[in-house]
Amino acid sequence: MIRFENVCKTYANGGNAVIDINLHIKQGEFICLIGPSGCGKTSTLKMINRLQDPTSGQIFINNKNIMEQDPVMLRRGIGYVVQQIGLFPHMTIAENIGVVPKLLGWPPERWKERAEELLTLVGLDPKNFSKRYPMELSGGQQQRVGVLRALAAQQELVLMDEPFGALDPITRESLQDELKRLQKQLNKTIVFVTHDMDEAVKLADRIVLMKEGRILQLGTPYEFVHHPANEFVKEFMRSFKNKILDATLVDACMEPLGEEIHLPLPVVSLGTSIEKALQIMFFKRVDKLYVINEEQVKVGYLTRDKLSEYFNFGEQSNNSSGGEMNVS
Ligand SMILES: Nc1ncnc2c1ncn2[C@@H]1O[C@H](COP(=O)(O)OP(=O)(O)OP(=O)(O)O)[C@@H](O)[C@H]1O
Ligand SMILES: [Mg+2]
CATH class of the missing domain: 3.40.50.300 (P-loop containing nucleotide triphosphate hydrolases)
Structure with missing residues (x-):
């Protein structure tokens, strides 16, 4: 443009x-x-x-x-x-x-x-x-x-x-x-x-x-x-x-893609809250998720441990946030 x-x-x-x-x-x-x-x-x-x-x-x-x-x-x-x-x-x-x-x-x-x-x-x-x-x-x-x-x-x-x-x-x-x-x-x-x-x-x-x-x-x-x-x-x-702002979104704790790129895992979009991502893991009984961007391309992955760590931090900051959820 x-x-x-x-x-x-x-x-x-x-x-x-x-x-x-x-x-x-x-x-x-x-x-x-x-x-x-x-x-x-x-x-x-x-x-x-x-x-x-x-x-x-x-x-x-x-x-x-x-x-x-x-x-x-x-x-x-x-x-x-x-x-x-x-x-x-x-x-x-x-x-x-x-x-x-x-x-x-x-x-x-x-x-x-x-x-x-x-x-x-x-x-x-x-x-x-x-x-x-x-x-x-x-x-x-x-x-x-x-x-x-x-x-x-x-x-x-x-x-x-x-x-x-x-x-x-x-x-x-x-x-x-x-x-x-x-x-x-x-x-x-x-x-x-x-x-x-x-x-x-x-x-x-x-x-x-x-x-x-x-x-x-x-x-x-x-x-x-x-x-x-x-x-x-x-x-x-x-x-x-040290700011809390992004600590409530999955973007904050996403890890770069490596070997696991071919695993069949559920996906969430960038901008999804950590809380939602944890819920998806719970309901899908998995401990990893892919993160995708607006073009539906995988840009990273999440682990339950990392999410939990950030979730506690986000809770302390009392900052709630939401985002698009996209479960495959
Ligand atoms: N009308 C002008 N005449 C001469 N120099 C100018 C003019 N406008 C800006 N400058 C100079 O150009 C440079 C860049 O200025 P600019 O306003 O683009 O900076 P900025 O990144 O927006 O800064 P700030 O964060 O302070 O707003 C500065 O050195 C400034 O002094
Ligand atoms: Mg300026």
Whole structure:
């Protein structure tokens, strides 16, 4: 869906912000860009909707070179959430959500209906919230509306620059859950900037770790946790290591496939909770399971011992989590 080819960005009065980025983002993928401050995440994001243009190299969206498209029209086709939310204070919540649909010429009944539908999706009752103004909402509620606004015009592609940066951990977790659910439900492609590895591991299908304008590692959360590419990535992952967040999902305790690849075992999907996996083992009377990805390809296996160890840890953290269950 998005293809970066040898993309560089040098600012007139700055250094090289982005150096030779090659990246292919697939339709429906959730990509997290992560890395230290100043490593080029925002610059990379802004080149996708032409808020910045590359100094060299090319970017294609659906195989079309974005330099050959009108920037304004291009931007209307792409959702964008900035860090400071940026709701318009003089517009109601419904009008804020409807900004891009209105620009695209949707009739009022259609964008109003769309705003109500989206508010309902994130648990904000439209009867109560549609006609309020942003300042009459809490920070977390405003952030939620900011996310909805980016989804309103049914753009396939949404760019988000640290959208949950300023939130307390609990609101943040619930918004992450909502976003992930909405993304799957509405089949969006999302490019999401964060500097929180927990957030990246939780949300991303693939993570792009940048340093000084270059990509140091590109891979799944599992690869980052278990196979960091070098010392810098390992160091970066240290901030993640002791967190409980993934300890409730099978992804956390999956082992790489080896000899056992041919054994006839039941399967569970990535994202399944450890509790569910243990139940399946119990009912199927096995002590191993395969883990499969969305393409139904086996990506690892689980043992009862490892699951039990993690399950106890997850219990202590009092963090419940669910996921797709897929028993063969
Ligand atoms: N408009 C600009 N003019 C000149 N230099 C810029 C401009 N925008 C960014 N830079 C520089 O480019 C580099 C990358 O900036 P960028 O905003 O992409 O970083 P970032 O990874 O998003 O950082 P942060 O995590 O702090 O938001 C930095 O060194 C920054 O100072
Ligand atoms: Mg930034």
